[in-house]
Amino acid sequence: MPMAGRSSAVGGGRMVLGVGGAGPGVGVGAEDAVVMELAAGDGEDNVVTVNCPDQAGLGCDLCRTILEFGLRITRGADMSTDGQWCYVIFWVVPRSQSINIRWGSLKNRLMSMCPSSYSIPFYHDINPPGPPQFYLLKLFSDDRKGLLHDVTHILSELELIIQRVKVSTTPDGRVVNLFFITDGMELLHTKERQEETCSMLIDTLGPSVTCEILSAEGFQQGFSSLPPTISEELFRLELDDCESSSASLSAEMKKVQKASIKFDNSLSPAHTLLQIICVDQKGLIYDMLRTLKDCNIKVTYGRFWSDKKGFREVDLFIKQADGNKVIDSEKQDALQSRMRSEMLHPLRVMIVNRGPDTELLVANPVELSGKGRPRVFYDATLALKALGICIFSAEIGRQAASERQWEVYRFLLDDSKEFPLSNSLTNRNRVVDRVRKTLMGCFN
Numbered sequence: 001m002p003m004a005g006r007s008s009a010v011g012g013g014r015m016v017l018g019v020g021g022a023g024p025g026v027g028v029g030a031e032d033a034v035v036m037e038l039a040a041g042d043g044e045d046n047v048v049t050v051n052c053p054d055q056a057g058l059g060c061d062l063c064r065t066i067l068e069f070g071l072r073i074t075r076g077a078d079m080s081t082d083g084q085w086c087y088v089i090f091w092v093v094p095r096s097q098s099i100n101i102r103w104g105s106l107k108n109r110l111m112s113m114c115p116s117s118y119s120i121p122f123y124h125d126i127n128p129p130g131p132p133q134f135y136l137l138k139l140f141s142d143d144r145k146g147l148l149h150d151v152t153h154i155l156s157e158l159e160l161i162i163q164r165v166k167v168s169t170t171p172d173g174r175v176v177n178l179f180f181i182t183d184g185m186e187l188l189h190t191k192e193r194q195e196e197t198c199s200m201l202i203d204t205l206g207p208s209v210t211c212e213i214l215s216a217e218g219f220q221q222g223f224s225s226l227p228p229t230i231s232e233e234l235f236r237l238e239l240d241d242c243e244s245s246s247a248s249l250s251a252e253m254k255k256v257q258k259a260s261i262k263f264d265n266s267l268s269p270a271h272t273l274l275q276i277i278c279v280d281q282k283g284l285i286y287d288m289l290r291t292l293k294d295c296n297i298k299v300t301y302g303r304f305w306s307d308k309k310g311f312r313e314v315d316l317f318i319k320q321a322d323g324n325k326v327i328d329s330e331k332q333d334a335l336q337s338r339m340r341s342e343m344l345h346p347l348r349v350m351i352v353n354r355g356p357d358t359e360l361l362v363a364n365p366v367e368l369s370g371k372g373r374p375r376v377f378y379d380a381t382l383a384l385k386a387l388g389i390c391i392f393s394a395e396i397g398r399q400a401a402s403e404r405q406w407e408v409y410r411f412l413l414d415d416s417k418e419f420p421l422s423n424s425l426t427n428r429n430r431v432v433d434r435v436r437k438t439l440m441g442c443f444n
Helices: 058-068 103-113 147-157 191-205 228-235 284-294 329-344 376-386 425-439
Strands: 007-009 015-017 034-038 046-053 071-081 085-094 135-142 160-169 174-183 210-215 259-264 272-279 297-306 311-320 348-354 357-365 391-401 404-413
Touching: 015 103, 034 103, 046 103, 058 071, 058 085, 058 103, 058 284, 135 147, 135 191, 147 160, 147 174, 147 191, 147 376, 191 210, 228 348, 228 357, 228 391, 259 329, 272 329, 284 297, 284 311, 284 329, 348 425, 357 376, 357 425, 376 391, 376 404, 376 425
Parallel strands: none
Antiparallel strands: 007 015, 015 034, 034 046, 046 085, 071 085, 071 297, 135 174, 135 210, 160 174, 160 391, 259 272, 272 311, 297 311, 348 357, 357 404, 391 404
């Protein structure tokens, strides 16, 4: 696949996509809005620099895309803006060796997020993405353990984003997968892109697979409807780790559920310094920035870095939408509570009974923009595959609770002799713990 932008080699054998190097807002061309310095070998970080006009929530959007592509922010990130122009640097590596990063496509996606600036002529060719086009992928195949994750992995490699899924198993052992998807490359309307998708699925999964892709005009995100008692436990604002065995945390995970969040208004006449220290975990920087975005808090300067003990230290110079500092103690308490909840409990995981069957529930809050969290379905199916648990059916929907929208993933699990779930609290807790750890980045 051709790489986007210009490329050149730099010292140490590192490859650069997009030839930048200028300071913020200085001598930058359109294709230099995003510059990637790729690592020359294992153990080295890739450096992604974004240098473009600013807009509210841009840092959150960039972090969401980095997370979606299967990358992990390693030693940290730096970001600064004067309100007109922003300059952001990320140090990233793939979360797993099994993930194939399409760096050229990532560069294109990040460039598409850079807002246009009519006062800067060379930005006319960076257009914001339009409304997404939805497609229905029909996949028929023989059933086997780990199939759903294998399909999800292939779709992720192809930059196809799952918006909704319905998976069911027929009595004769065949699986019917219905995926409502969008294309990060915006090319799925072409015959070539559809053939590429079906060919990769068939080549990877075997000749017994049949594949069909159709337009899904009029698609709307489905709504999940959980019983009131389950909904109350899953979405409650304050989580009590000892209250429910189905949602209990292991000792290892309890260490993650701690954070220091402080405000300091003495260092800057125009900004409030928000200082955070907490255990690092998957998507942490994204969770911080999406919370500030949804709370209408602007970040003028931010620095995120990790120490050798696995803690993330963060300094953010912030102000309210009206340009004022965050001085009011009630506003500070409300923002601190919201940040703590979103950072420490960004995902909810439970196992419940669904009639005679066992159901795994995974939920995450939806941004006010309507966008959900990337790779949740991927990580949940990866965890179930690692445990050797078959998924009888799966679906994604949304539900309103606690004055917000949630994305809800529902997996109906097969109760096997090798891994019984209906009468084994130990196995149920193993599933919850493994899924939660995978979602938080302990295994990938």
